[in-house]
Amino acid sequence: MMIKETNRxxxxxxxxxxxxxxxxxxxxxxxxxxxxxGKILWxxxxxxxxxxxxxxxxxxxxxxxxxxxxxxxxxxxxxxLMRGLVxxxxxxxxxxxxxxxxxxxxxxxTVVTGSELAIIEMLRSGTTCAADMYWYYPEVTExxxxxxxxxxxxxSFAEIEGFEDYRHTNQMIAIEYLDHYVDVPLVHxxxxxxxxxxxxxxxxxxxxxxxxxxxxxxxxxxxxSKGELELVQEKHGARPIAVLDKFGLLSERTLxxxxxxxxxxxxxxxxxxxxxxxxxxxxxxxxxxxxxRVADMLAQGVNVSIGTDGPASxxxxxxxxxAQLAALVQKGVTGNxxxxxxxxxxxxxxxxxARAVGLDDIIGSLEVGKSADLVVIDFNSANLTxxxxxxxxxxxxxxxxxxxxxxxxxxxxxxxxxMLTLDEAAxxxxxxxxxxxxx
Ligand SMILES: [Zn+2]
Numbered sequence: 001m002m003i004k005e006t007n008r009x010x011x012x013x014x015x016x017x018x019x020x021x022x023x024x025x026x027x028x029x030x031x032x033x034x035x036x037x038g039k040i041l042w043x044x045x046x047x048x049x050x051x052x053x054x055x056x057x058x059x060x061x062x063x064x065x066x067x068x069x070x071x072x073x074x075x076x077x078x079x080x081l082m083r084g085l086v087x088x089x090x091x092x093x094x095x096x097x098x099x100x101x102x103x104x105x106x107x108x109x110t111v112v113t114g115s116e117l118a119i120i121e122m123l124r125s126g127t128t129c130a131a132d133m134y135w136y137y138p139e140v141t142e143x144x145x146x147x148x149x150x151x152x153x154x155x156s157f158a159e160i161e162g163f164e165d166y167r168h169t170n171q172m173i174a175i176e177y178l179d180h181y182v183d184v185p186l187v188h189x190x191x192x193x194x195x196x197x198x199x200x201x202x203x204x205x206x207x208x209x210x211x212x213x214x215x216x217x218x219x220x221x222x223x224x225s226k227g228e229l230e231l232v233q234e235k236h237g238a239r240p241i242a243v244l245d246k247f248g249l250l251s252e253r254t255l256x257x258x259x260x261x262x263x264x265x266x267x268x269x270x271x272x273x274x275x276x277x278x279x280x281x282x283x284x285x286x287x288x289x290x291x292x293r294v295a296d297m298l299a300q301g302v303n304v305s306i307g308t309d310g311p312a313s314x315x316x317x318x319x320x321x322x323a324q325l326a327a328l329v330q331k332g333v334t335g336n337x338x339x340x341x342x343x344x345x346x347x348x349x350x351x352x353x354a355r356a357v358g359l360d361d362i363i364g365s366l367e368v369g370k371s372a373d374l375v376v377i378d379f380n381s382a383n384l385t386x387x388x389x390x391x392x393x394x395x396x397x398x399x400x401x402x403x404x405x406x407x408x409x410x411x412x413x414x415x416x417x418x419m420l421t422l423d424e425a426a427x428x429x430x431x432x433x434x435x436x437x438x439x
Contacts, residue, residue, distance in 0.1 A: 006054045010410055011035040014046045016061020019390055021068050021350045021365040027390060033066060035372040038410035043368060059405060063380040065390060068365050069128025069373040069406060070319045071353030074257040074278035074307025077132045077140060078114025081434060082312040091225045091287040098312060102135065103162025105438045111136040113434060115143040116427045118317055123414045125318040125400040126375045131357055133192050133219060135163060138177055141187055148411045148421045150186045150373060152357045154178065157207055158194035178214060186409060188359060190217035196243045197231035204247045217253050217358045224258035225289040241266040250275045255356050257307060260290040267300050276303040276356035281325045283309035295330045295339040305356035306348050320398055323349050327395055342391040376405040
């Protein structure tokens, strides 16, 4: 008797649609995806998968769609604790209040709870990798690692009262951090400066040295508001983009959050240097900072990704909502409905986002050999029925209740909308306690 040889794999997702976001932008139907040892081992027909593999775990994709996990390229996770605390004021006033609150009440413990809450919210809305710029980044990193979530973060240099550890003259924690996380799974260290208006020329020079020595991604806020342009002019005698350019901080390894106020020349310079942008429309609108020239940036070849910014200025971490807003606002302000079509916006959420944080060789698309970072969307809901165009539904019609499962590096973090690595009820209870007793 012949015994048919099949390959034993960890997980088989089978019987549904796969939106690959590979270079050919293939969308596969009645398809299956095999996951083994954290990576995508095989993608093909569901019928063929049955004869090829014996799986430890299975995910039924009937009426469901697998997409690459979304990449949130800008945020301040633990600000979940300050959601709704300071609304309806401009950036400069908002920052002044937030920094005073943060300096008075944040601790490693409260930041852990705030970050857990952020990870839960991000998984629930389809995000599996996110950048964070925040105080107590070593604690945030460990929280993310414990949850099995993928994080891009690192020291954020700034000269802000109450945060002396973040001055370049006091950088021991930063160096230890960068040494420790050189090769730790799911942790992608970067070097950050809060902004040109909170860093002196000496600090920026120091940051430039560190970025060049370590060859890491550099992240900063840039050209967010008109008030910022004035502050940077006073401090450095130039506009933010020119300041960063002067310090050699524009490159393919640079990610700039916001970029609301750019001239044609500045957009050209970002394109020329390969600098990426994290577009955060909710935060920019809510703080009345303005509307970024995304259509112009894309037309010039700038890599534009999407970020939520912190939940105290958004006020949520739902990247799908952010993408819909990005598309609608650009169509409205340009008067051109053709700009930012749904497929392009979805690529900004996935492969373009991965490129912005320097991870497009391992995440951002579903391709054999890449990490199994993926999300399953239930297309059986009323708001997604019928379906003519998957990208259209993902950007214009999806609600986050349609997000069913989330996997990072082959590990299920959310299954049937239940958190598997975090205790959601306990985290919410602790966040409520902090809000009651600390804030
Ligand atoms: Zn920000």
